[in-house]
Amino acid sequence: MKPKITAMAISVALLVLCLSDRLPAAEKAVLLKNGQIITVNSGTVSGGDILIQGTRITKVGKNIPPPAGAEVIDLNGRWVMPGIIDSHSHIALEGDVNEMGDLITAEVDCKDVINPQDINIFYALTGGVTSVHTMHGSANPIGGRGIVLKMRWGKSSAELVFEGAPLTSKWALGENPKQSNDMGMGRARYPKTRMGVEEAIRDEFEKARDYKRKWADYEEKARAAKQSQGKIAPPLPPKKDYRLEGIADILSGKLWVRCHAYQSEEMLSILRLCREYGVKLVCFEHGLEGYRITNELVKYGVAVSTFADFWAYKWEAYNTMPQAAALCANRGVLVALNSDDPERMRHLFNDAAKTVRFGGVTEDEAIKMLTINPAKIMGVDSRVGTVEAGKDADLAVFSRHPLDPFTVCEMTMVDGTVYFDRAKYLEERKKAEEEEKTKKEPEKKNGGEI
Amino acid sequence: MPRRTRYRLFLFSLALIFLSAASLRSEADLHRVWAVKDARIITLSGPPIEKGNLVIRDGLIEAAGANIPIPKDAEVIDGSKLTVYPGLMDALGQSLLKFPEEKLDMARIRAGDFTDKDRGITPGLAAFEYVNLGKAVFEKYHKLGFVAGHVMPDRGVFTGRSAFFCFSDPDRNKALLLKDICLGIGFTPSNFMVYPNSLMGVHSYLKQALSDAVYFDQARSRWLKEPKGQTRPEFNPNLEALADYATARKPVIFLCRNQHDIRRSLGLAAEYKLSYFVADLGGEAFEAIPELKKAGARVLCTVAFKPPGSSLYAQRGRAERERAEKEIYPKNPARLAEAGIPFAFSSLGTDDPKAFVEGIQKAIEAGLDRDKAVEALTKTPAAFFGLDRALGTIEPGKIANAVLVEGELLAKETKVRYAFVDGTRFEIKEAKPGEGEKPTVNVTGKWELAIEGQMGMNLTVEFSQEEAALSGKLISPFGAFDFTGGTVSGKDIAFEISISVAGQDFDLFFSASVEGERMRGSVVQGGAGTAEFTAKRIPG
Secondary structure, eight states: OHHHHHHHHHHHHHHHHHHHHHOOOTTOEEEEEEEEEEOSSSOEEEEEEEEEETTEEEEEESSOOOOTTOEEEEOTTOEEEEOEEEEEEOOSBOSOSOOOSSSBOTTOBGGGGBOTTOHHHHHHHHTTEEEEEEOOOSSSSEEEEEEEEEOOTTSOHHHHBOTTOOOEEEEEOTTTTTTTTOOSSSOOOSOOSHHHHHHHHHHHHHHHHHHHHHHHHHHHHHHHHHHTTTSSOOOOOOOOOHHHHHHHHHHTTSSEEEEEEOOHHHHHHHHHHHHHHTOOEEEEEEOTTGGGGHHHHHHHTOEEEEOSSOOOSSGGGOSOOTTHHHHHHHTTOOEEEOOSSTTGGGGHHHHHHHHHHHHOOOHHHHHHTTTHHHHHHTTOTTTSSSOOTTSBOOEEEESSOTTSTTOOEEEEEETTEEEEEHHHHHHHHHHHHHHHHHHHHHHHHHHHHO | OOHHHHHHHHHHHHHHHHHHHHGGGSHHHHOOEEEEEEEEEOOSSSSOEEEEEEEEETTEEEEEETTOOOOTTOEEEEOTTOEEEEOEEEEEEOTTBOOOOOOOOHHHHHTTOOOTTTTTBOTTOBHHHHBOOOHHHHHHHHTTTEEEEEEOOOSSSEEEEEEEEETTOSSHHHHEEEEEEEEEEEOOOOSSSSSSOSHHHHHHHHHHHHHHHHHHHHHHHHHHHOOTTOOOOOOOHHHHHHHHHHTTSSOEEEEESSHHHHHHHHHHHHHTTOOEEEEETTSOGGGGHHHHHHHTOOEEEOOOOOOOTTSHHHHTOHHHHHHIIIIIGGGHHHHHHHHTOOEEEOOTTOOSHHHHHHHHHHHHHTTOOHHHHHHTTTHHHHHHTTOTTTSSSOOTTSBOOEEEEESSTTOTTOEEEEEEETTEEEEOOOOOTTTTSOOOOOOOEEEEEEEOSTTOEEEEEEEEEETTEEEEEEEETTEEEEEEEEEEETTEEEEEEEEEETTEEEEEEEEEEEETTEEEEEEEETTTEEEEEEEEEOOO
């Protein structure tokens, strides 16, 4: 087992080192030929081609002639789909994903702790994942800001960030923020009930409104002082409060709210609160009981980012079933299937298949739950989530239909660049293993001679 | 306690206090004029002087040059086989700091009653108050060419304030060059359920605290200037302690565990317009050269050369990590030099001075120019911390910190013969016959020590010896004191204990020669006085 892991590690290293050589020149053209293209927005094109120029898809169709100098990759009838988008993840973050020290931590920001060397970025690529929404944990009613990343393995923290994607605010309801399961050390923190969780959020909204008022007052006084030409002393500005500024960004709609919740009652309750304050609540995370309140979710335009068949891991996560995602989707709720876990992230396509098997959704609908639906939830649907001209060339190539239980992701592209190629990877791993062997053997010989 | 013992205890503490006063007339005061004759002098302020004299008077360099006359009142050292270098300096360390041990009150922790210290927020913590200087410590540094060092607490988020000392006098008031120079900023969250307890929380906390400190400073000075018609701002000792650093009147030192911390630091420094140094604890500055260069950052370079846990090398198993440890990380200083990034060497991560020098030698083997290494231990640290007019080169008027060596400094075979620190000469003892030898005795067990003379009294010591390393516990009427870092070579033992008597701290340096079940030796208190002692093993 061990040498295998070492060899794999070495080949990952090689991959990293080789990346720089593989990057295509700025406007280099790549033609993917003869694939089964799952476009998501306009059906499946059999024996179709995808032309990529620079970082974007410029043409999807049949018999596209390769432009001069284009690299041609023959898909030999393999399946291509838009790169998988994981709307709920915690990868590529350094340190703890929860700031547990305070109840409300709207000031903390995942952007500050992006770890571009997290090996899970590479593993994501091996499962066809090209974008993730990585976020703060669920310990706080209002936690930190989350961020959307592209899996540009080998690039710096700043280069991983999905340009233009809206920033998010992570909220959490239920057992985690009220610390129901915290049996260990730690103070008895407010709140201890679901009522308290909601009240904690409302309190913070009021504080942020006060804070904004103070600044408005100050600005008015400062203007008056300026106009008085020295007769009125300029006022002292209020103290800057990053936490309340974060809350103010929620109230102004600059931050899109992603709210961890399981139970239908608390989802309804928080919906009312968000309506009252005009908060842009885009998605319930997990939302296991969402299927019970589909009308309300549709009315308010709130999506659900959930699991295919993962539940009953704690009391509040009991009341769901493998049909839940399908039930929501059938009633018009925007549904995404997420990983919440670097391991599950590598086979999200299997999870989508489960929704077909148990919930009876169409294959196309299931694929949407991995692509355009999460893209819409993350506000990046104009850039990714379908295979069409004008969109980013983020693609995943599979050996069989992505929902086939025996399918394997063979190649993953981000921005028209191949970041993962299984065949090449295996070749390199084999080479590295052999090199390792030849490196070790002479040492042994020398040892024997001496 | 029997009356007799109590009387002895009284005498002992009197004796200690008397002896510490006696340090005022130590050797340092008797010979204040020295001349090193016919030596090769590396001044670092100009070209090397192939054969010249160095005159030291009253703690300062009086003259250095080819045809400098030898003053009549000088004690002369023949330098014909020696090279004079400016004394080396550790640009940032923490091993000289000794904090009182505190037992964690778990009831308090469980009740959620946390202090700023639990949170790692100690901007007022001053290295000056906790420095542990002493003869034994000095000996360890002097023999490797080190004569001064910059120390700073390194735990937590706002770790504390630094101080720069000459390794000349156990009295910190005399040894001090500058205090409260820098404030340490670390990225290590507390382990408790208290804010901030995550890296992202630490980052946000830092932003808020820096912003608050600037605000506090402005509001307070505004009120002091015109109290009429203005409510005074609430006082906050932490913000007051931060104010100088948050407003860039003084520099901070970012304690960076890896390349990501380095980038984080550069971001914070730019956003809050801080004067700063990057302490490269992870040894990964080479990964951030373009960013460091663009920011014009100054780096304090460590030499442990261990890939941090966040690095890909560490995530990829032992073989990869060891390769990186051997082949990649030791090149860090050379790569900084090549990129023209100013750096000085820090002992953080290699707390023992010997390991520190070995690390620097490794950096030289990995391609760092030796002269550049010397510079990073002399001129550069002096300039970094505002001491370049006082230290760092051999120039008339500067503090007489110099080392006299046989061979080239930092080379493996080189021997340091003398160290001048603050104009005081410290002769580096020739390796005694027996020193460095394998131990021929094992002193593990309990011993009864009888100190002779005026402060005569009996003490018990429990030794624990592992090969040449000696640690143990001194049991005295004043309490029990643990020690580590002692040595055994041949049949000689040496160890240092810091004890606290009547609210005062004393360093006791014991050295003895063992004969069977008995030993005989001496105990030195700081630079102050010596008493003889004998000891015998308590059977059983």
